[in-house]
Amino acid sequence: MTHRMTSTTNSRIDQLPVTAGVAPTSIRLIRDIYADKQAMGLPVISVEFFPPKTPKGDETLFERTLPALQAVAPDFYSVTYGAGGSTRDKTLAVVDRIQREHRTTTMAHLTCISTSRADIEHYLLEARAKGIRNILALRGDLPQDSGDLAQVECGFEYSYQLVAFIKQMGGFSIGTAGFPESHVACTDGKQVDWQRLKAKIDHGADVVLTQLFFDNDDYFTFRDYLVETLGVRVPITPGILPILNTEQIKRFTEICGSTLPAPLLAKLEAFGDDAEAVTEFGIEFATRQCEALLAGGAPGLHLYSLNKAHAATRIIDNLGLRSTRSPTPRA
Numbered sequence: 001m002t003h004r005m006t007s008t009t010n011s012r013i014d015q016l017p018v019t020a021g022v023a024p025t026s027i028r029l030i031r032d033i034y035a036d037k038q039a040m041g042l043p044v045i046s047v048e049f050f051p052p053k054t055p056k057g058d059e060t061l062f063e064r065t066l067p068a069l070q071a072v073a074p075d076f077y078s079v080t081y082g083a084g085g086s087t088r089d090k091t092l093a094v095v096d097r098i099q100r101e102h103r104t105t106t107m108a109h110l111t112c113i114s115t116s117r118a119d120i121e122h123y124l125l126e127a128r129a130k131g132i133r134n135i136l137a138l139r140g141d142l143p144q145d146s147g148d149l150a151q152v153e154c155g156f157e158y159s160y161q162l163v164a165f166i167k168q169m170g171g172f173s174i175g176t177a178g179f180p181e182s183h184v185a186c187t188d189g190k191q192v193d194w195q196r197l198k199a200k201i202d203h204g205a206d207v208v209l210t211q212l213f214f215d216n217d218d219y220f221t222f223r224d225y226l227v228e229t230l231g232v233r234v235p236i237t238p239g240i241l242p243i244l245n246t247e248q249i250k251r252f253t254e255i256c257g258s259t260l261p262a263p264l265l266a267k268l269e270a271f272g273d274d275a276e277a278v279t280e281f282g283i284e285f286a287t288r289q290c291e292a293l294l295a296g297g298a299p300g301l302h303l304y305s306l307n308k309a310h311a312a313t314r315i316i317d318n319l320g321l322r323s324t325r326s327p328t329p330r331a
């Protein structure tokens with residue numbers, strides 16, 4: 001059954017002032033969104049953005065991408081955080097603006113590497129003051145040429161410590177990153193990396209969002225180990241990147257350590273420089289991948305949008321999941 005409801009159906013919410021620091025009641029904890037959608041037998045759809053670097057990028061995100069995505073009503077959005085805090089203010093500003101203008105729950109990413117506890121606390125207090133209720137707690141990566149930056153007086157070495165810190169502050173639903181093929185820097189084996197993910201959940205993470213992958217068996221093996229061997233009970237949501245460009249996906253997978261299976265790469269290379277054919281194939285491939293993941297019990301889909309609406313909206317439509325956002329509880 002499809003429950004049609006968008007955030008604009010609650011007239012009381014529409015009357016709330018659109019000013020900074022006001023948290024509309026439509027902004028929810030993501031753990032509650034997952035619980036509601038699970039009870040309705042529907043997947044949770046989330047879409048990830050990065051903070052635009054230019055006014056033109058802002059315009060594209062707010063004037064084109066977001067309105068197009070709102071038409072298919074994902075359950076929540078998330079906004080990334082630049083390495084070492086380079087987008088700190090921008091991340092919070094974009095999350096705040098989405099929540100105020102679109103009344104849709106948006107999660108702020110936060111990394112802790114080479115950041116002091118005081119700065120982390122300040123970010124969280126600022127987030128809270130803006131009505132941001134969800135944080136994706138990450139370690140982050142040091143830039144290649146960072147030298148001694150890692151030694152900056154810093155309260156956190158791994159993200160489980162950040163999860164614990166946020167949990168202790170209270171008031172947030174916490175997401176964490178999971179790696180179906182193991183984290184690229186983990187040399188101790190997949191299962192050790194997955195046990196470390198369990199530690200993040202034990203310290204307070206409510207939801208796992210995964211790194212991109214193309215072979216669903218990687219996700220199912222990872223999920224089954226977490227659930228059946230480690231007893232994890234929180235949602236483990238696959239992260240999906242629709243392929244839009246062959247060179248770009250080769251670069252991304254090399255950086256994040258995800259496998260681009262040889263038959264998939266061969267297929268992409270056979271398209272040569274026919275960019276449109278690559279995009280069409282990428283959307284179709286991602287649709288089939290998502291379909292199989294949902295059929296295999298995935299609790300939702302986290303779509304990496306690269307700030308473009310086209311692929312994400314097409315995939316959501318192809319899956320018949322347009323406007324299945326869970327209803328906003330009335331206060």
Ligand SMILES: Cc1cc2nc3c(=O)[nH]c(=O)nc-3n(C[C@H](O)[C@H](O)[C@H](O)COP(=O)(O)OP(=O)(O)OC[C@H]3O[C@@H](n4cnc5c(N)ncnc54)[C@H](O)[C@@H]3O)c2cc1C
Pocket residue numbers: 079080081082083084109110111136137138139140141157158159160177178183184185186187192193196200209210211212239
């Ligand atoms: C959904 C998603 C969103 C992301 N968003 C961003 C973003 O906005 N900004 C950004 O900069 N990056 C982002 N990343 C990338 C992420 O920051 C990097 O992958 C980073 O290298 C790992 O982050 P983590 O939180 O998983 O780290 P951790 O959980 O700390 O793990 C990092 C490494 O340390 C190891 N480890 C963990 N605990 C221990 C321990 N106790 N002892 C020894 N080793 C340990 C792990 O096995 C792993 O190899 C994102 C990743 C995902 C999947």
